[in-house]
Amino acid sequence: xxxxxxxxxxxxxxxxDLVDSTLMYSKAGDAAAFRIVEEHVSRVRRIAEARQxxxxxxxxxxxxxxxxxxxxxxxxxxxxxxxVRDLAPGGVPLRVxxxxxxxxxxxxxxxxxxxxxxxxxxxxxxxxxxxxxxxVTMPASVASRDDVRGVLRxxxxxxxxxTIYARGFESSIDVVRVLxxxxxxxxxxxxxIPRPWIPKSA
Numbered sequence: 743x744x745x746x747x748x749x750x751x752x753x754x755x756x757x758x759d760l761v762d763s764t765l766m767y768s769k770a771g772d773a774a775a776f777r778i779v780e781e782h783v784s785r786v787r788r789i790a791e792a793r794q795x796x797x798x799x800x801x802x803x804x805x806x807x808x809x810x811x812x813x814x815x816x817x818x819x820x821x822x823x824x825x826v827r828d829l830a831p832g833g834v835p836l837r838v839x840x841x842x843x844x845x846x847x848x849x850x851x852x853x854x855x856x857x858x859x860x861x862x863x864x865x866x867x868x869x870x871x872x873x874x875x876x877x878v879t880m881p882a883s884v885a886s887r888d889d890v891r892g893v894l895r896x897x898x899x900x901x902x903x904x905t906i907y908a909r910g911f912e913s914s915i916d917v918v919r920v921l922x923x924x925x926x927x928x929x930x931x932x933x934x935i936p937r938p939w940i941p942k943s944a
Contacts, residue, residue, distance in 0.1 A: 745851040753808045754815035755863050756795075756842040757870035758786065758822055760803035766836070778829050779803045782836065785825045793818040798858060808858060812844040812880070813889035816920070819878045820897055841869030841879040868908035869917060876922035885918035894920065 760766075760782055767775040779802070786805050787797045795809035795818055809815040819840040827835040845862035869879040882903060884890060894901065902919045 746848065749847045749849050749858075751810075752845050753847050753858070753862070754795075754810070754812045754842055754844045755847065755858060755866040756790075756805075756807045756809065756815050756819060756840060757867050758805045758807075758819065758838050758840040759870060760826070761837040761839055761875040763803045778836070781829060782826050786822050786838075789818050789821045789825060793821075798856065806858075806863075808847075811889065812842070812884045812887060813893050815842050815844075816878060816880070816890055816893045820893075820899070820920070823876050823878075837875040839870065839873035839875055839877055841871070841873050842866050842884075843869060843881055844884045864910060865908070865915070868911070868915075872906060872908075872917065873919070874922075878920040879917055880920070882916035882918050 760779065763775070763779065766778065770778065782803060783797075783800055783805060786807075790797050790807045790809070793809060793814040794811075795807050795814060798806045798808055800806075807815075807818070809818065819838075819842065822840065823838040826838055829836045843862045843866040845865075846860060847858045847862050848860045850857045850859060865881070869881070873879045880890075885894075885901065900921050902921060904917050904919060905914050906917050907914055
């Protein structure tokens with residue numbers, strides 16, 4: 743049975759991708775690389791839940807997650823990149839790239855799973871594809887929020903602004919790119935919470 747509903751509150755939708763995973767498979771071998779990817783997904787899931795989020799689905803080494811707020815989403819994205827660096831096949835630290843958007847979504851619920859659709863989801867996917875290794879991309883309108891700016895200050899991250907044209911969007915999109923800061927380590931501890939947050943339908 744399908745349950746389709748508009749999520750009553752805006753959601754932050756995050757997409758992440760493990761950088762150079764194809765090269766990792768060729769260097770480490772399929773079995774070793776698969777174990778690394780599984781550990782990466784496990785760490786990403788724990789971080790999402792600790793930031794009041796939930797992993798929606800995985801596709802290989804890519805992850806889709808939803809969060810209550812864009813600030814928590816940004817914190818999680820930055821932590822995810824930091825958390826996988828010790829997974830270093832051949833001595834080369836792994837990195838994550840991420841993109842997210844904030845807005846209304848359509849939730850499709852089936853027994854045992856929930857998926858999300860709509861413009862916010864499509865935009866988040868396009869933004870992730872534009873991120874470089876260790877970076878997070880988001881709409882400029884989201885980056886201007888006080889809570890998001892607070893996260894950037896706390897992490898000591900600088901940003902750059904760019905206007906892009908994304909497939910499926912008629913107008914240009916003002917994007918903020920959170921730049922890599924290799925001299926900064928993660929702040930705060932990731933503390934697991936009992937239950938991940940999942941938006942409820944109206």
